Amino acid sequence: MSKPLISVRGLTKVFGDFTAVNGINFDVAKGESFGLLGPNGAGKSTTMRILAATSTRTSGTVEILDKDPEKFGPLVRAHLGIVPQEDNLDGELTVTENLFIYGRYFGLPKKFIKAKIEELLEFAQLEEKRDVKVQALSGGMKRRLTIARGLVSEPDILLLDEPTTGLDPQARHILWDRLFRLKEQGVTLVLTTHFMDEAEQLCDRLVVMDKGAIMAEGSPQGLIKQYSSKEVLEVRFGSDRNKEVAPQLSQMCERMETLPDRLLMYTEDGEKLLEQIAAAKLHPTTSLVRRSSLEDVFLRLTGRTLIE
Amino acid sequence: MSAAVEVAEKKKSSAMYAGRPYVLLERGWLAFRSSTWIPVVTGFVEPVLFLLAFGYGMGNLVGDVTAGGTTIDYTLFIAPGLLANSAMNGAIYDSTWNVFWKLNESKLYKTMLSTPLGPLDIALGEISWALIRGLVYSLGFLTVVTVLGLTPSVWALLAIPAASLVAFGFASFGMAVTSYFKTYQQMGFINIILLPMTLFSGSLYPISVYPDWVEKIIMVLPLWHGIELVRAFWFGNITSGVLVHIAYFVAMIAAGLFVTSRRLRALFLR
DSSP states (O other): OOOOSEEEEEEEEEETTEEEEEEEEEEEOTTOEEEEEOOTTSSHHHHHHHHTTSSOOSEEEEEETTBOTTTSHHHHHHTEEEEOSSOOOOTTSBHHHHHHHHHHHTTOOHHHHHHHHHHHHHHTTOGGGTTSBGGGSOHHHHHHHHHHHHHTTOOSEEEEESTTTTOOHHHHHHHHHHHHHHHHTTOEEEEEESOHHHHHHHOSEEEEEETTEEEEEEOHHHHHHHHSOSEEEEEEOOHHHHHHHHHHHHTTSSEEEEOSSOEEEEESOHHHHHHHHHHTTOOOSEEEEEEOOHHHHHHHHHSSOSOO | OOHHHHHHHHTTOOSSOOSOTHHHHHHHHHHHHTSOSHHHHHHHHHHHHHIIIIIIIIHHHHOEEEETTEEEEHHHHHHHHHHHHHHHHHHHIIIIIIHHIIIIISOHHHHHTTTTOOHHHHHHHHHHHHHHHHHHHHHHHHHHHHHTTOOOSGGGGGHHHHHHHHHHHHHHHHHHHHTTOOSHHHHHHHHHHHHHHHHHSSSSSOGGGSOHHHHHHHHHSHHHHHHHHHHHHHTTOOOTHHHHHHHHHHHHHHHHHHHHHHHHHHHHOO
């Protein structure tokens, strides 16, 4: 295997008496799509800022293309495309001006950028908005432009912090499609998310983070296989009865999680389990059989749900 | 290797400086092209109004003024002082309110610092933009004054580089101070300082009218040095005192650049 593009060892970041990132390790290989999955406050964004060479670390080592971002900030940043969590497009400029001036920040020749802009407008599906001021764009358009902007410099690595947070479902799907294209073109993607469906769709490999630490690492499917059963049966008996029937139900499956509003029963065959429950004359008000997801992995690892 | 990386490896860039402050001017121009002209016009009109109101209004009452041993017409006396004021206004407008907006609201500098640009690129670029605005204001003012027939000699042309130095000093210092402000209320302090400085620094009358101790305070403030510097060139009255004024502004520029770039790093690269 060739040398990883990103190599992180024992990375720790302390703010005052709060440890945001606590000794994490991971590598990202060229062409890989790598995710940091975890709830808000898990330390994902802090880790991203350190990778982006815009934040210092308290201890540990970080190498991006063999360089320490703390010592070679501008050079490391020349390799990176950044898509931050908040929209930070230049509100005083139009769509094309935003792409143009961003390329100039990298010192790219005007001719190069002008040719690149055409390509990026097509990629971001913003050809018709080229001379519109960015304030007039919808949330989804702004996010696509931010990604296009991050690509002006033809980065080796694209860093995306919560790329679809705050977007409606349709805009999310368009964005996923665009990111999937980049992945197919071989762009190395590193993204943070607290949406397990996003992580499943986009990541070849991911780490599950909680309270500044990495809880598990693997491919989405690998993690599900390792930490969860094939299927999940979700049953509701109403908030009072859930607790009552829980001890009896937990005997019937491999593992059970009790959430405030429902019970999650982990099993290889959900339908069969549901029949057993019916046979025991317990009648849930609603029931649902589904495949295990990263949400279940997170619940197993931390005892909490991703979005609280 | 991508073009961006090639650029970065070719330039000997440090963590503070990528050697591209001029891209800030390009950005300033793009934004300026489509922005409203009203604040630009008011900034330019203000000293012209002062000149008309005081020069022709008060001037008729005051008559001639004796300053530094020579007696001159009052309107002629206040013109160079107002030119220094004009340069200061132009520089301050961009380096305080506009910088405050880009620091705290639009987060433009934060965005720039996620590219290979360094804090010193931003400080130098923004201060240069403010300097250009100061220069444009003073050129405009000089044109009006010349049309009114108030320029004493070709020496007055030298007042333009002098006014640029004044603009540069205020831009640099203004941005440094603004980088510490977090709220609009704090920004109000700038006006509290600027207005009395504008009124009392000797643009409208010689500061020799004050008691000794007031005069000493005024002589510590930058605008007085700016006015004296511009006035010296305006009348071609170059003495060794000019060097002190120049040194004052060079120090102001250096301190402002140093503080601003350090502060940007502390704010966005931590």
